[in-house]
Amino acid sequence: MALGVLMALISYAMNFAIGRVVRAHKWLYREVGDGHLLRYLSWTVYPVALLSFSSGFSQSITPFSGGSGLPELKTMLSGVVLEDYLDIKNFGAKVVGLSCTLATGSTIFLGKVGPFVHLSVMISAYLGRVRAKTMGESQNKAKEIEMLAAAAAVGVATVFAAPFSGVLFSIEVMSSHFSVWNYWRGFFAATCGAFMFRLLAVFNSEQETITSIYKTRFRVDVPFDLPEIFFFVALGKPSYAALAALILASITYPPGVGRFMASRLSMAEHLRTLFDNNSWALMTRNSSPPWPAEPDPQNLWFEWYHPRFTIFGTLAFFLVMKFWMLILATTIPMPAGYFMPIFIIGAAIGRLLGEALSIAFPEGIVAGGEVNPIMPGGYALAGAAAFSGAVTHTISTALLAFELTGQIVHALPVLMAVLAANVISQNCQPSFYDGTIMAKKLPYLPWIRGRKIGSHPVSVEHFMNSTLTILAKDMPLEEVIKAVTSTDVAQFPLVETRESQILVGIVERTHLVQALQTEPASWAPGQQCCLQDVLAGGCPTQPVTLQLSPETSLYQTHTLFDLLTLQTLFVTSRGRAVGSVSWVELKKAISTLINPPAPK
């Protein structure tokens, strides 16, 4: 509940601040006069300044704050620990950086889903630590991961104020399986967030005072020294950000090329106009509306129309330009989400098809004896859901489209479009998030299809790492030290005797090194002190709670690692430690299976 309410407050405050900045920009652009140079400058300086600041500021605090954060979170949810990634001190950097990115509006054309999920997970990790401290409980890794999964759901849900699709989308993107418990917690927190968000909106429209109380109450505590802020100038990254922002802003300059791509509309207005019911092509066939000096709030879609280019020209031009502009924008190191731009591009694709159909069948298509005119807005809805679903490999984008529009009447066609898009994209490429994980070389467990692997008789003995550094209780200390220094693994299997090799436990490297360093007196040469003494002297060992056999199949092992978010397991045969399996071995085994080495 705390998480939901906090995220709603943050989302609301950010929307409020961004709205003010955008309004100021619009005012400046309107009031600056008619000179083209001044207008051009007022159009471009804003995003250039905001983006350099966003990029430089957030990068100077922490390099983790760039990008969407979803790929890293996906990695963390599979059990990998990324140090400091959820540290609360990144929070300020991400909030400020994201606000600046979003305040550039449709010029830079980036969204906020991914960063919001990251923010939500940060807060949840922080709340978890606070709770553990106050309750005096030790932290439980499994519980932490559960909490992160729920927090991810809250993040998506607060962005769209759409609890259903938020929860489902985050589940689909984040994991290959999920427990119904998490789903519950996600729904509860997301509902709290959505409710709070709505409540704030009501208060705000009713009485300005409550908003201002809230404004002064809500402070983002940025725990870093002020001089650090200006340190970023040395990083050089802002200059790249500024250059990219200049290019993007110049292209979208409304009296220039921007005229052909509806660049005076905000991203929300893009969506609203694209989902419009009426066919623009039919409406402009006989009359051509003039290009207003200001976007007309009643007829925002005029922005999409150009007398010579027509609707089709602007839509196609929008698609082509925004496509490479989005690629350029993703290269800027700053907090930004990539879901919304993709959703809008999908809507434009759908709209293009819908308008074309409405020209081809101006009377509508005959079905069941009745003639219904074609609604290009429906095609735009399906296009948005299908394209974003294909890029992220999810189906819940269909539900998101319904929650955004408040109507679920198009359920069947939209769902079918999303399914078809998924079938094609899943066979051709990894999802956007998986692709980023691979590109960033984050650890990940490849997803294997049951069909491909279930029938292969590959078992653990074929791919396990059998060159283990084993510690035996009767090992002399010299050998122990040699073994420890010869490798850098984090855990050592502990066996009863060098002869029997019966696995009895696990020794953590850190504990062992500590124990060896604190007791230097007892291992004078010639005294024949062995590992047993060090263990008795206070080095803790962990029991082996789960062990594989050489006969366990690859499929079973993969399921186990995937479901239980494991990192390493030891393999025993008749009680003897014979090997270990970690992600590295699993990944290698799977890739060998998919692309078998050429026979010599």
Next chain:
Amino acid sequence: MALGVLMALISYAMNFAIGRVVRAHKWLYREVGDGHLLRYLSWTVYPVALLSFSSGFSQSITPFSGGSGLPELKTMLSGVVLEDYLDIKNFGAKVVGLSCTLATGSTIFLGKVGPFVHLSVMISAYLGRVRAKTMGESQNKAKEIEMLAAAAAVGVATVFAAPFSGVLFSIEVMSSHFSVWNYWRGFFAATCGAFMFRLLAVFNSEQETITSIYKTRFRVDVPFDLPEIFFFVALGKPSYAALAALILASITYPPGVGRFMASRLSMAEHLRTLFDNNSWALMTRNSSPPWPAEPDPQNLWFEWYHPRFTIFGTLAFFLVMKFWMLILATTIPMPAGYFMPIFIIGAAIGRLLGEALSIAFPEGIVAGGEVNPIMPGGYALAGAAAFSGAVTHTISTALLAFELTGQIVHALPVLMAVLAANVISQNCQPSFYDGTIMAKKLPYLPWIRGRKIGSHPVSVEHFMNSTLTILAKDMPLEEVIKAVTSTDVAQFPLVETRESQILVGIVERTHLVQALQTEPASWAPGQQCCLQDVLAGGCPTQPVTLQLSPETSLYQTHTLFDLLTLQTLFVTSRGRAVGSVSWVELKKAISTLINPPAPK
């Protein structure tokens, strides 16, 4: 795809047949004349006959066809094998029985969700077997379970023609976790089903010929002998069903008590009227509509009105009566679903509250400076979702409410009602399906909350079954036979020697008994033949792919059993077989933890 299309065909055919039967009943009731006795008989004979036939017929084919089937499927999805439960020969019994049950309409007040899920799973199991046979593949248990999960989703989805909530509902009810893969397959199959269903409706309304072709094409092949049908008379159960049907039909007789509970409406009409926007209490405050001789299709809600009882009286009476009538109906052994009645009762509860509020605030409640009249239909929607969500412990009933109404504008209030209902009901009682599982004494794994158990230091050694019947390779055959006959476990742990007790594999009871019986010559007394020889002679052993340690925690073990749908695991300590853990031990350990034994 085949599954979705088949289920749509079945659902459509059943709807068609049921519609005809119901229409015939209505016609009979209308045409039979004004005599009360004749009318009463025409009202009651139909359901009595249908129900006795439904109960007797389905029970004579198989006792498995009674009830909803969801609890049994839930048990199967957790890995337990219920023999013959998915046999295709039950299919005919279930289809015919369910059609008869549903044809009784609102008199008996039962639904079809559960049975449809059972039907869908039966077909999917059958298709799976056909596929395995034609492809020459061996059957894979994990894959089978995945397919069953997807089929369950299709079953729910085809009933409501609501793919989203269908898939989610089945997931929530069926399992404590689920893989995103299954969710996909469920969506795909459910969409195929919903599309086919829609297509059939279009064909049917356009040209009667296609329906009739379809009618003749679709045949339910009932694989049993005709005389068996009449065997049910001896079972005695139909007489109970007939008696219960007589009571239920008598109570709902419209000129009698039925007048006060809108019994002339079908279940679908109950729902449609309860979701009506206008406040009936306000509309009938000054004028009282007459009770029409026939339900007026334009104003079906008149059925809910009685001049002296008022709307509140009929709604409250409906709730009280339907509540115990539903309990009575559930005791009849025949195929029937219990979700729809609960959904309608919830809608009536919500409607009652909504009507009361509309009387208390006839002008509407002031919010944000505007006055909006209260819409009791919205309360009915929330009530239906909340009550059915509370009974089944699911949240997706909220989504179902939206898919049924085609609007998602009430998202937040409905979701909040469902969450609140869930919080209360989950703390007070098991879900309807879990309760049935317990009452039927089906095997199940209790659900443990992380909080309660995560912090308890209970590990496997505290609760494992340590009185194992262990077979050693060097055991003389006499001892082996003694061991095998002394117990009836299905699997024996096989150890290397009697002395070392190192676990090397698992021997199935059936294989061992077979091997012992086929080689009686070699174990003449005095020859000192041992188990090793039997194994070498062709008795297969299975490798131990996963083993527990005495130090594994209860929480970890539970997660493992739950996620991997395991039945039994052996416990080894330093390679020696020391015990085994199955559901029985786990259940006992969990119940001890929740209700600790009183200290002496």
